[in-house]
Amino acid sequence: MFSYPPIDEEILALLRNREEFVVIGHVSPDGDCLSSQMTMNSLLLKMGKTVHIANAGPFDRSEIAYLRSDFLNHIDQDLKQRDPVIVVVDCSSPERIGHLAEEIEGLTTVVFDHHSSGEQFGTYRYIVPRSVSTTLIIMQLYKALDIEISQEIAEHLFFGFATxxxxxxxxxxxxxxxxxxxxxxxxxxxxxxxMNDRMSGGKSLGYIKYLGKLIDRSESLFDGKVMISTSYLEDNKQYITTDKPSDSLYTMLLSVQGVEVVLFFKELEAEKTEIGFRSSHQSSIDVGALAESFGGGGHKKAAGVTLNKSIKEAKKLLLQAIETMLKA
Known part of the structure; x- marks a missing residue:
């Protein structure tokens, strides 16, 4: 039976003894990332610390847009010179925190994460790949430091786990x-x-139409083992593309009989493409390793990467890699 390993005393002592902290999460934050940042922020505030939360964003999805003003977009020199401790959550490599990675160089950094792939970084690390979410790791920290979990904090912890x-x-x-x-x-x-209503309800008609278009564009490849779909820049003119339909898209495409892997290509700029990966529980394909090989990261069954390539080039690269993995 799995149990969470104890948190190193060095990490606990650092959190107890230092006075100023910056809590950072990965770019394009999802529910687990934001919930982890917010619960870590609350934990440190309860300990009487000075805390800042930072994220490179974007915060353009409607369900998180209201949070933008609560997060720093940069670590300025005045803050850096005060030598705060950096707490990075839900992030498997420094590249995943975007431009903030350069801005925190030289500062003491603690990483709390559950991703199995990525680059080891940080001064201290508490990484538990078997944890379903990073929020459940933060929950262990609350217990280790004997900090009360209020209903509001419990809701954030559960939301990250649920997503x-x-x-x-x-x-x-x-x-x-x-x-x-x-x-x-x-x-x-x-x-x-x-919580389920919060996750799945309140969608706009534009969101539903966009999801429908992505399903309509879906393609079956490699004898039905792979499904792909694509979002283009021109979609911004016709659909509401800021509300990500990818979770619903993955669920529907993975439900197709025989499908092992789903790839979702989103054109961000003419030479910049975001790719999301999901694999079925029956599949032997490790999409976390696939994403890592291109500079991204994630889990064995869910991962992502952003490539500075056109959507055509990105498709060619990723599909060649997937074909090789399927033949292995």
Whole structure:
């Protein structure tokens, strides 16, 4: 039975003894990243620390746009010269924090993460790849430091867990500890019913139409083992593309019989393409390793990367790599 390893005393002492902190998450933050940043921020505030939260963004999705003003976009020289401790959450490599990586060079850095792939970085690390979410790792930190988890914090912790677990869908056998942690949060006042509404409800008609277009564009490749879909810059003129439909898209395309891997290509600029990867639970394809080979990162079953290439070039590269993995 899995249990979380103890957190190094050096990390706990650092958090107790230093006075100023900056909490950073990865670019294009998702629910687990933002929830991890916010719960870490609250933990340090409860300890009486001075805390800043920073993220390179973007915050253009409607469900997170309101948070933009709460996050620093840069670490200025005045802040850096005060020598704050940098706490990086839900991030497997320094590249994943964007331009902030250069701005924190030389500062003491602690990494809390659950991604299995990526580049080891930071002065101290507490990385638990078997944790379903980074928020459940932050929950262990609350317990180790004996910090009370309020209902509001419990909701953030649960939201991060729910988004990364596909609302319990991605939890495997013999992982009862994950359900017990979720039960603790429910006992603290979290409503799974309301959380599900928050995750899946409130979508605009434009979102639904955009999702429908991406499904219509989907292609079946390699004898039905791979599905791909594509979003182009021109979609911005016709659809609301800031609300990411990718989670729903992945779920629907992976439900097609025989599909092992789904790739979603999104054209960000003429020579810049974002690629998301998902693989089925029955597939042997490690999309985290695939993403890492191109400078990205993630999990065995879910990962992503951004390439400074045209969408045509990105497709050619990734599909060649997938073909090689399928033949292995």
């Amino acid at each position: 990364d677990s596909g609302f319990f869908r991605f939890i495997n056998a013999y992982r009862g500890e994950t359900l017990r942690l979720a039960a603790e949060l429910v006992d603290l006042g979290v409503s799974p019913n309301l």
